[in-house]
Amino acid sequence: MPASQPTIEEFERKINDENLGFYQKIEIERFSEFAKIIGLETGVDIDEIYEIIKKDKVLVEIGAGYGRAIQALLKKGFKERVYAVERVNHLVNYMRHLFVEQENVKLILKDVKYLKLPEKADTILWVWSGILELSLKEQEEALLQLKEQLKPHGKIIIETPYQDVKFIGKKSTDNYIRFETDWGKIEAYLSTFQDIKLMSEKVCFNKLEKKLYKTNKDLTRVFYILS
Numbered sequence: 001m002p003a004s005q006p007t008i009e010e011f012e013r014k015i016n017d018e019n020l021g022f023y024q025k026i027e028i029e030r031f032s033e034f035a036k037i038i039g040l041e042t043g044v045d046i047d048e049i050y051e052i053i054k055k056d057k058v059l060v061e062i063g064a065g066y067g068r069a070i071q072a073l074l075k076k077g078f079k080e081r082v083y084a085v086e087r088v089n090h091l092v093n094y095m096r097h098l099f100v101e102q103e104n105v106k107l108i109l110k111d112v113k114y115l116k117l118p119e120k121a122d123t124i125l126w127v128w129s130g131i132l133e134l135s136l137k138e139q140e141e142a143l144l145q146l147k148e149q150l151k152p153h154g155k156i157i158i159e160t161p162y163q164d165v166k167f168i169g170k171k172s173t174d175n176y177i178r179f180e181t182d183w184g185k186i187e188a189y190l191s192t193f194q195d196i197k198l199m200s201e202k203v204c205f206n207k208l209e210k211k212l213y214k215t216n217k218d219l220t221r222v223f224y225i226l227s
């Protein structure tokens with residue numbers, strides 16, 4: 001059954017700062033196990049969209065975590081500049097070691113909500129559900145700010161679960177996904193196509209494409225490409 005429109009209270013909620021502790025305490029091994037569980041560890045998401053981004057000169061990944069997606073990009077042969085934006089110290093330190101020899105990978109320790117990039121981007125990637133860790137209002141505000149940091153023909157590529165979650169967390173009827181571990185919890189809002197469409201119109205993108213794909217665990221997930 002399609003979810004109804006959120007109430008004003010639901011729309012106004014903020015969740016992103018409450019999710020910080022989960023990633024401050026997560027061990028890299030556990031983090032990558034989660035990627036394995038949903039079948040993203042080898043970077044099938046990046047394989048899937050590589051054609052669209054391979055000629056870009058400036059790429060940005062929001063919430064780069066332990067560098068999974070950036071590694072996948074480098075494996076594909078991407079040689080231009082990639083900014084990895086992440087707000088958690090230990091994750092940025094981990095990536096600093098991982099990408100020590102990659103001059104084209106630039107790390108930015110920053111919260112996306114207050115991000116100001118050093119240059120305009122061709123594409124901003126927000127993969128593996130990153131955007132969901134913000135409430136709908138926070139998502140909209142972040143998209144508005146990110147759009148201003150794109151080149152005129154730039155795009156934002158968002159990747160999320162498709163309609164429901166299977167292996168990690170549980171979705172309730174209000175479209176919130178809740179996931180608890182012994183070191184912390186995550187609350188996330190699974191934006192629907194309609195949510196993304198509305199936000200993309202408000203933020204003045206001209207085009208929104210939706211593309212389904214399957215992960216290594218046969219899980220259907222979706223890309224939204226805003227341009």
Ligand SMILES: C[S@@+](CC[C@H](N)C(=O)[O-])C[C@H]1O[C@@H](n2cnc3c(N)ncnc32)[C@H](O)[C@@H]1O
Nearest residue numbers: 023063064065068069086087111112127128130
């Ligand atoms: C599910 S992980 C995805 C990791 C990575 N994008 C990948 O695909 O492997 C979400 C990441 O977003 C980061 N994150 C969440 N909120 C953020 C914010 N406001 N600013 C920057 N990063 C954020 C988290 O710390 C976490 O590393």
